[in-house]
Amino acid sequence: xxxxxxxxxxxxxxxxxxxxxxxxxxxxxxxxxxxxxxxxxxxxxxxxxxxxxxxxxxxxxxxxxxxxxxxxxxxxxxxxxxxxxxxxxxxxxxxxxxxxxxxxxxxxxxxxxxxxxxxxxxxxxxxxxxxxxxxxxxxxxxxxxxxxxxxxxxxxxxxxxxxxxxxxxxxxxxxxxxxxxxxxxxxxxxxxxxxxxxxxxxxxxxxxxxxxxxxxxxxxxxxxxxxxxxxxxxxxxxxxxxxxxxxxxxxxxxxxxxxxxxxxxxxxxxxxxxxxxxxxxxxxxxxxxxxxxxxxxxxxxxxx
Numbered sequence: 001x002x003x004x005x006x007x008x009x010x011x012x013x014x015x016x017x018x019x020x021x022x023x024x025x026x027x028x029x030x031x032x033x034x035x036x037x038x039x040x041x042x043x044x045x046x047x048x049x050x051x052x053x054x055x056x057x058x059x060x061x062x063x064x065x066x067x068x069x070x071x072x073x074x075x076x077x078x079x080x081x082x083x084x085x086x087x088x089x090x091x092x093x094x095x096x097x098x099x100x101x102x103x104x105x106x107x108x109x110x111x112x113x114x115x116x117x118x119x120x121x122x123x124x125x126x127x128x129x130x131x132x133x134x135x136x137x138x139x140x141x142x143x144x145x146x147x148x149x150x151x152x153x154x155x156x157x158x159x160x161x162x163x164x165x166x167x168x169x170x171x172x173x174x175x176x177x178x179x180x181x182x183x184x185x186x187x188x189x190x191x192x193x194x195x196x197x198x199x200x201x202x203x204x205x206x207x208x209x210x211x212x213x214x215x216x217x218x219x220x221x222x223x224x225x226x227x228x229x230x231x232x233x234x235x236x237x238x239x240x241x242x243x244x245x246x247x248x249x250x251x252x253x254x255x256x257x258x259x260x261x262x263x264x265x266x267x268x269x270x271x272x273x274x275x276x277x278x279x280x281x282x283x284x285x286x287x288x289x290x291x292x293x294x295x296x297x298x299x300x301x302x303x304x
Contacts, residue, residue: 025050025057025255027066032254035061047284049276051259052220053228054079054241068251075242079261080232084129085211085224087168089187092205096145096160097195108148114164115140115190125167132169134179136186141166143191159204164191168211170223176210184208220259227266228259240265248272248279256280 024036025048034044050057058067058076067073099106106112115138116122125138145162147153153161164187172179184206191198209217211224220228229235238246246263248256258276260266281288292300 022061025061027062027252030068030253032252045254047254047256047280049256049258049280051257051273053222053225053259053261054245054257055222056220057257062252066252071242071244072251075244079241080230080235081223082225082227082230084167085170085214086165086209086226087183087211088209089164089184090207090209091162091164091198091203092154093160093162093198093202094158094204095197095202096148097143097162097191098197099195101194107145110144110149112143112194113140114143114194115166129167129169131173132171133173134168134183134186136182139166139183139186139190141187170211170215172211176212180208180210226260228261231265236265237263248276249283 021037022035023038026033026035026042032046032048034042035048036042050061052061054072054076058072064073096107097112099112116125121138121140124135125140128135128138141164143162143164145160147160147162166187168183188198188203188206214221214224214226222228229241233239235241240246240263241257241261244251245257248258248262250257256276256279258272260272262272263275264271266272277290278288280286
């Protein structure tokens with residue numbers, strides 16, 4: 001649906017942005033007129049859909065002088081980011097991880113939790129993360145062998161790519177430049193304990209992606225925030241990202257929002273985009289070729 005919707009939007013004079021394209025959203029007389037792009041082009045459009053966080057959209061790409069009143073500026077400046085981020089260790093191996101356990105499906109699972117032996121360990125791990133620390137003895141996370149599910153990810157037959165991902169602080173004590181290799185070694189030790197074949201003669205290559213790396217690769221994921229913003233009472237429901245924009249439409253004519261920082265949030269995968277697609281199609285007079293699922297129809301009957 002996403003690709004077809006994007007093509008239809010463009011055919012009707014609209015535009016969909018991500019963090020890698022725009023340097024400025026152009027506003028004239030309270031209306032969107034297009035965007036300036038990083039390569040120096042100006043693209044004219046009567047509709048712009050932003051999947052970026054509110055600070056990037058309203059403060060960086062628009063600016064206070066083009067915001068109606070003060071509420072958007074105040075809302076964007078007050079936006080709180082996630083209290084934690086992710087550390088991901090990517091691996092290239094000759095063999096896929098082979099787990100030492102009594103579950104015959106462990107090797108074929110989409111996600112395997114490694115490192116935690118008790119609820120107390122998980123709680124202690126979280127306490128350290130919230131304090132900006134990582135205790136190597138408590139490290140644990142989830143593992144996915146991506147190439148098991150998508151063999152096209154590897155070019156050499158028989159090889160595999162996997163990742164070990166865990167919650168981690170953005171501002172880690174000592175800094176990520178110093179801690180990166182230490183954390184990687186601690187993860188490999190835990191991983192090897194759970195899957196004995198995850199050792200040096202099997203591992204071809206590793207790459208640790210820190211929360212700082214996430215923020216560099218995805219500018220809209222400030223502080224490595226995977227949800228574009230914290231889940232607090234004032235940033236949930238109709239407050240996400242603010243009361244005036246929680247229905248996708250903004251007070252700026254032609255500007256719409258979607259993405260993890262809008263209702264219903266990043267943990268409802270596809271939800272913000274689906275809501276935005278419906279609203280934009282209705283406002284632009286486009287024919288919807290998609291239909292709500294049965295669960296959506298039930299929700300509309302119940303709460304609509």
